[in-house]
Amino acid sequence: MKNRAEKRIIGFSSMAWQEMANRRMEGVLRYFENSDEFVLRDFRFMRAFQLDNTSPPPPWTGKADGIIACLGAYKDEIDAMHRWFGLGGVPVVSLTNEWRHPKIPIVCTDNNALMRTAMEYLIRQGHEHFAFISDTLNPRGAQQRKFLEKLLRAEGHELLSCDLAQRPRGSVEDLDQAVKDVAMTRFLREAPKPLAVFAVTDLHARAVCWICEELELDIPGEVAIIGTGNLTVSRSHNPTISSVETPHDRVGFEAMKLLHRLMDGGKAPSRAKLIPPTEIIERETTCIRKPPEFGDVRLAMEFIQAHACEGVSVKELVINLGINRRTLEKHFRNSIGHSPGQEIQNIRMARAKKLLAETDLSIIRVSQMTGFREPTRLNRFFRKHAEMTPSEYRKQARDE
Numbered sequence: 001m002k003n004r005a006e007k008r009i010i011g012f013s014s015m016a017w018q019e020m021a022n023r024r025m026e027g028v029l030r031y032f033e034n035s036d037e038f039v040l041r042d043f044r045f046m047r048a049f050q051l052d053n054t055s056p057p058p059p060w061t062g063k064a065d066g067i068i069a070c071l072g073a074y075k076d077e078i079d080a081m082h083r084w085f086g087l088g089g090v091p092v093v094s095l096t097n098e099w100r101h102p103k104i105p106i107v108c109t110d111n112n113a114l115m116r117t118a119m120e121y122l123i124r125q126g127h128e129h130f131a132f133i134s135d136t137l138n139p140r141g142a143q144q145r146k147f148l149e150k151l152l153r154a155e156g157h158e159l160l161s162c163d164l165a166q167r168p169r170g171s172v173e174d175l176d177q178a179v180k181d182v183a184m185t186r187f188l189r190e191a192p193k194p195l196a197v198f199a200v201t202d203l204h205a206r207a208v209c210w211i212c213e214e215l216e217l218d219i220p221g222e223v224a225i226i227g228t229g230n231l232t233v234s235r236s237h238n239p240t241i242s243s244v245e246t247p248h249d250r251v252g253f254e255a256m257k258l259l260h261r262l263m264d265g266g267k268a269p270s271r272a273k274l275i276p277p278t279e280i281i282e283r284e285t286t287c288i289r290k291p292p293e294f295g296d297v298r299l300a301m302e303f304i305q306a307h308a309c310e311g312v313s314v315k316e317l318v319i320n321l322g323i324n325r326r327t328l329e330k331h332f333r334n335s336i337g338h339s340p341g342q343e344i345q346n347i348r349m350a351r352a353k354k355l356l357a358e359t360d361l362s363i364i365r366v367s368q369m370t371g372f373r374e375p376t377r378l379n380r381f382f383r384k385h386a387e388m389t390p391s392e393y394r395k396q397a398r399d400e
Contacts, residue, residue: 011064027252110274150347202227237286311371
């Protein structure tokens with residue numbers, strides 16, 4: 001085992017102590033578990049600074065061998081950010097998708113895939129009116145809005161949009177700022193109902209919730225709200241906020257993997273590595289209240305979530321829950337658009353893809369952990385539904 005003095009120092013830099021940055025750091029530390037040559041140094045408590053030709057060198061200069069950076073920049077600061085990184089004299093991988101420079105390697109969430117995941121979920125719920133909420137300072141908001149607008153237009157829907165006057169920061173002052181936002185208040189009051197709102201972060205979603213409550217708009221009956229990130233606030237707010245789970249841990253892991261390669265003299269990729277969102281976490285702000293007859297669907301979904309990867313069949317499902325199979329099939333299709341068997345397959349496939357992309361487990365072990373029992377069954381399933389073998393999927397996921 002190497003002693004501390006022999007290890008290479010990896011700096012982790014962000015402007016503040018943010019939950020998303022913490023989760024990305026967890027991914028970096030997970031990469032360390034496979035290697036004995038790195039140690040982490042925390043540069044997260046940097047002060048804000050002006051990016052120009054007079055900026056001092058980065059605080060990690062002479063103190064780190066490589067940097068993982070979660071630093072924002074406005075469009076006119078991107079070249080200055082590249083120059084400033086260069087002053088540090090070590091390889092840098094950025095985790096920020098709000099800006100991109102052709103000479104700065106980036107690993108980040110695939111925002112287009114995120115938009116598509118949220119849209120498909122809201123359309124499955126039967127919504128016809130959609131809104132996108134960001135803030136006037138958010139540089140990625142315009143990009144996401146444009147892509148979501150394109151997706152919805154292809155489905156025959158229009159996208160409404162409005163920006164919060166100030167970016168929510170997670171502080172107690174956010175509430176006062178939100179309810180005093182005249183433009184957003186008017187927008188939510190006058191928008192057609194029921195309205196499905198996609199908020200650029202969970203903090204934006206919380207601000208929308210506050211305004212809706214002030215206006216006495218029913219959530220989710222009149223306004224359904226979904227955010228991004230699955231942050232703590234989405235679980236602690238009342239009502240709890242639905243969110244698109246973003247793979248911050250995997251972003252950190254893949255960024256460290258790339259930084260390791262760069263530190264060993266490897267070539268930087270020509271394109272950003274984009275990591276797709278994980279899943280929709282459905283909570284009270286989008287969970288449409290179902291008639292009593294759909295209670296069996298909720299029970300079945302809970303059972304499937306718990307046991308799908310154990311190899312449970314639809315027959316075992318109805319026996320365990322004491323539900324008539326034909327009735328369950330009918331309610332399932334009316335409620336979520338497909339059969340219980342398809343839901344079991346969806347969960348197994350999602351779990352198998354995650355294990356193949358994020359672990360080095362053998363194909364045999366992956367098949368055992370996802371209810372396929374044998375590798376041949378997993379192989380047939382992948383060929384049918386993904387048009388490739390599990391091994392081919394693993395290679396593709398890691399080469400992206």
